[in-house]
Amino acid sequence: KNQVEQSPQSLIILEGKNCTLQCNYTVSPFSNLRWYKQDTGRGPVSLTIMTFSENTKSNGRYTATLDADTKQSSLHITASQLSDSASYICVVKDTGGGNKLTFGTGTQLKVEL
Amino acid sequence: GAGVSQTPSNKVTEKGKYVELRCDPISGHTALYWYRQSLGQGPEFLIYFQGTGAADDSGLPNDRFFAVRPEGSVSTLKIQRTERGDSAVYLCASSLGGGGGEQFFGPGTRLTVL
Numbered sequence: 744k745n746q747v748e749q750s751p752q753s754l755i756i757l758e759g760k761n762c763t764l765q766c767n768y769t770v771s772p773f774s775n776l777r778w779y780k781q782d783t784g785r786g787p788v789s790l791t792i793m794t795f796s797e798n799t800k801s802n803g804r805y806t807a808t809l810d811a812d813t814k815q816s817s818l819h820i821t822a823s824q825l826s827d828s829a830s831y832i833c834v835v836k837d838t839g840g841g842n843k844l845t846f847g848t849g850t851q852l853k854v855e856l
Numbered sequence: 857g858a859g860v861s862q863t864p865s866n867k868v869t870e871k872g873k874y875v876e877l878r879c880d881p882i883s884g885h886t887a888l889y890w891y892r893q894s895l896g897q898g899p900e901f902l903i904y905f906q907g908t909g910a911a912d913d914s915g916l917p918n919d920r921f922f923a924v925r926p927e928g929s930v931s932t933l934k935i936q937r938t939e940r941g942d943s944a945v946y947l948c949a950s951s952l953g954g955g956g957g958e959q960f961f962g963p964g965t966r967l968t969v970l
Contacts, residue, residue, distance in 0.1 A: 747898070777958075786860070786947055786961030787899070832898050843912060844959070846891075846898030 745770040747847035749833050755853045760823055764850045766816040766833030774836040778807050778818045781830040781849065790818070790831075823854045858882070860962035862948050868968045869938055877933040877965045881950030888931050889959060890923055891947040899947050905931060938969045 747768045756762050768776070775794045779787035791800045791807040793816070799808045804821045820827055830849040837845070861880045869875050881888050887906055891899035901915040905925045913923075920938075925931040935942055945966050949959040 784963070786949070786963050788961070789958055792958065834898075843901050843904060843915075844899075846900070848896065848898045 745835070745837060745845040747833050747835050747845050749831075749847040749850050751850060752848070753851040753853070755855060756823055758823060758825055758854050758856055762820050762823060762852065764818045764820075764831050764833075764852070766818070766847055768814050768816070768833070768835045768845070768847075770814075770835040770837050770845050772838045773811060773814075774838045776807075776809055776816050777834045777836070777844075778805070778816075779832045779834055781832055783829070787832055787834075820852075825854050825856070828852060828854045860948055860950055860960055862946075862962040862965050864965060865963065866966045866968075868970065870970050871938060871940060873938050873969075875935050875938055875967065877935075877946050877967070879931045879933070879948030879950075879962060881929065881931070881948070882960055883929075885950035885952055885960075886928070887951045887953060887957070887959075888925060889949045889951075890931070890933050891949065893945045893947055893964070895944075902933070902946075935967075938967075940969050943967055943969045 750765045777792045778790045781787040790805050793809045806819045809816045830851050832849040833847040834844045863878045889904050890902040893899040903923050904912040908928045920936045923933045945964040947964045949961045951957040951959045
């Protein structure tokens with residue numbers, strides 16, 4: 744069964760600090776990996792998407808890495824802002840038809856003053 | 857243009873009742889997806905439409921759940937004989953095609969079954 748695990752489950756950091764969120768997956772055969780940001784009460788919004796051949800991808804202060812050999816990904820947030828407080832969800836797609844995604848449970852990030 | 861919209865935003869119902877949740881996808885998006893998200897969990901796939909037809913309904917938990925998309929645009933998720941365990945946020949997403957394109961999510965409908 745395809746699975747996506749994320750750590751930590753929750754994280755509190757001070758504004759301006761950096762943080763790294765982790766994702767391990769067992770989805771096979773692998774197609775792509777996405778990181779989503781989900782604000783409370785809102786739908787998830789895509790931050791980055793990486794295919795098998797991509798090791799890193801940035802979107803502003805967000806940088807995602809992918810190691811397809813170890814089936815691990817990380818999301819690094821630089822110079823955190825209060826508005827970064829949200830759930831960050833790692834999502835993996837297999838190569839099967841239908842574009843079905845396997846979601847992790849998310850890391851709940853809180854940025855404080 | 858407008859994003860994915862879902863109505864109602866909140867729905868409270870009693871155990872055993874029937875509910876309908878509506879999703880308006882982004883105009884021109886042929887693929888539409890329904891997910892269910894329980895508190896503290898990631899979204900869980902329910903069903904995927906390509907046009908009017910359900911291309912994959914393997915995520916529907918049981919036959920109390922049914923979804924339609926009669927004209928290939930708006931979709932309705934229908935839940936019969938609701939149970940307390942059905943309480944969750946039901947998310948809808950759409951994408952331009954079904955071949956792996958980015959899915960754009962709506963804000964969700966929070967369903968509470970008392």
